[in-house]
């Protein structure tokens with residue numbers, strides 16, 4: 001490239017975790033001069049983003065070299081919340097942590113320490129390594145009520161298909177849209193997500209736009225008129241929390257009108273007759289009444305989806321936030337099963353970690369190999385939520401967050417005394433009932449926060465603060481579907497270390513036997529063995545490689561080819577070998593094997609008296625293009641694009657309340673009030689307001705009691721805990737609580 | 750030298766703000782100064798809401814001469830997530846425009 005001589009080097013790497021912040025996958029070029037990243041661009045040779053980038057990635061230098069960034073370890077000097085810190089060495093930090101956690105573990109049991117992470121980034125591997133090496137089963141997305149982020153969808157797919165699936169935007173193919181194997185979906189249902197602003201769940205949001213240009217027509221299920229909804233063939237403006245009824249109603253239409261794929265259903269599914277019977281309860285009239293979507297609209301959309309092969313469904317987190325989310329996700333996955341849109345080009349393709357490499361090292365079998373069977377059996381049975389929820393016990397290794405916070409406060413059935421908090425700003429971000437989590441964390445004897453900036457959580461509760469690296473400052477590995485990717489370290493900033501480096505070092509101190517690798521690169525090499533590549537080889541390839549044709553992690557039609565089952569026979573990796581519409585897994589977990597609908601905990605239907613007092617549905621969590629959850633509020637280039645914590649209000653509603661655009665208002669609910677700036681816009685219906693989450697003001701006072709303004713602005717204060725599904729996963733009521741809006745009178749602001 | 754311009758296909762512009770920040774990084778514009786600025790238009794017609802975004806190059810847009818002279822695309826065009834920006838001669842771009850509704854052509858300089 002011309003002009004490269006200006007730089008000492010250009011490092012091609014993969015974007016994932018702090019920096020851009022997102023769920024990642026993009027290829028980036030980092031331009032380095034004198035040991036500093038001076039500039040970043042999208043990598044045009046990377047098949048994921050093909051040279052494109054998002055605003056967060058392009059602001060990387062402002063993030064990495066921000067004056068407020070913490071670049072060496074700190075220990076608390078004054079009381080918690082006073083904001084007094086002193087610099088310490090890594091050695092002192094590690095020694096203190098080992099000493100304190102050992103004391104606490106010896107006194108109360110190792111399970112008394114929580115290992116808390118945020119969203120699905122480059123963290124599951126390092127944090128589980130540390131938790132298990134220390135000896136605690138309590139690895140948890142602390143605060144995320146119902147673990148309502150992807151896990152419910154994952155478990156539903158796993159139970160139904162024995163695998164996971166994603167909308168096929170050609171992401172498994174090196175030549176992408178030009179690969180002759182691929183055809184664009186004729187129809188895409190974008191269900192409960194606004195992909196362009198962020199890149200969720202290992203999916204580049206604008207792939208949807210790429211498909212639209214190639215002819216895909218959209219059905220958008222969303223209570224708001226998002227940009228995609230305004231471009232959709234059908235927009236189903238759903239009442240939040242009723243997605244299960246919609247899915248069942250669409251199946252009612254598709255099955256009763258004979259629009260499903262009969263050959264596929266006969267050959268590859270199990271339990272169709274029972275499903276057929278179940279959907280009869282969900283007539284179009286019932287479903288229209290429940291969802292507030294005109295009957296004609298979803299009938300037409302259901303017909304369009306079923307008759308447009310290939311068709312794909314791309315879905316989002318609101319599904320996980322439905323009551324009984326694990327059956328809602330099940331019902332939606334049934335749509336692609338009964339229409340035969342499974343593992344075909346342009347359908348929902350089975351997604352496995354690329355090359356069979358798991359960057360999260362830990363299947364139960366592997367854990368047993370590393371730590372011994374007895375140890376694993378013991379700790380997994382002690383995990384918070386395991387005895388109450390068989391699904392939580394058996395599926396992935398998370399502890400249940402709602403029970404975890406209750407247990408911190410009650411000490412029942414065993415005490416919780418310390419927390420390791422890494423990649424999560426609990427009090428400024430994902431925690432429902434912020435005050436409850438604040439009080440719980442305050443009770444703990446010892447808390448370590450690993451992060452890049454001080455935030456409300458570190459300010460309120462950290463005893464030790466460890467500075468973490470951005471993606472540009474670390475080596476790591478990613479195999480989240482595709483391609484197999486390396487994060488390649490370009491530079492060092494201060495004394496920051498990667499999550500892997502920090503955790504490997506500590507894990508070794510707690511349990512040398514469980515850490516047979518000399519350093520992180522050796523660990524990655526051992527994870528990569530099945531791919532035939534070393535970490536350095538992968539990095540040299542430009543940081544990525546696609547799986548070869550014929551590999552079980554590469555589409556298409558693997559169920560016909562015997563590539564999915566361990567026995568090599570055609571079919572799916574379930575007990576019947578078929579797609580289980582009547583779920584044997586769910587039955588085994590003591591749950592209804594078929595999907596059904598349940599009203600949200602607060603709603604115009606379930607709590608009509610409350611609806612009179614609080615006549616608006618409060619939706620939190622819509623994404624901004626320039627922030628990732630609670631991050632990036634301190635980045636000048638980004639913050640000026642989205643400067644205020646707003647609440648979207650429909651013009652008619654605003655008129656009735658005498659509120660003008662830009663005025664400050666209170667959002668009030670049974671649980672308290674939050675301050676917001678009114679954004680009057682027709683993109684929300686009159687019966688709903690939307691308030692983005694993750695708001696704190698880094699430019700304001702961080703010490704107690706202010707904590708960067710969370711008690712004024714953090715919307716998740718109004719969301720309760722304890723609404724989790726019967727399965728333990730899903731149901732966090734982040735999108736369905738009731739509220740009212742009042743104008744802030746002069747002098748009250 | 751033929752005059753150069755930017756063609757925006759606003760059927761597909763998602764309002765993602767990438768072009769704005771790409772330009773900031775390239776020119777090191779401070780907060781408050783823009784080479785290109787995204788505008789939002791929301792129209793409600795017979796109850797249907799339509800959202801259009803259009804990025805507008807400002808006085809500060811120099812069409813990334815230091816990049817294009819090296820054969821590189823302008824920073825905004827290269828990074829646009831919707832691939833809805835084109836750089837070229839006004840003659841080429843106006844040809845594209847003839848066949849593509851919802852486009853707008855800018856000749857900033």
Ligand code: SF4
Pocket residue numbers: 771772773775784785806807809810811812813823824825826
């Ligand atoms: S062409 Fe260059 S200067 Fe003009 S708006 Fe795009 S990035 Fe900015």
Ligand code: SF4
Pocket residue numbers: 761762763764765766767768769787802804828829830831832833834
């Ligand atoms: S980068 Fe492209 S899609 Fe994003 S706002 Fe600019 S023109 Fe629109």
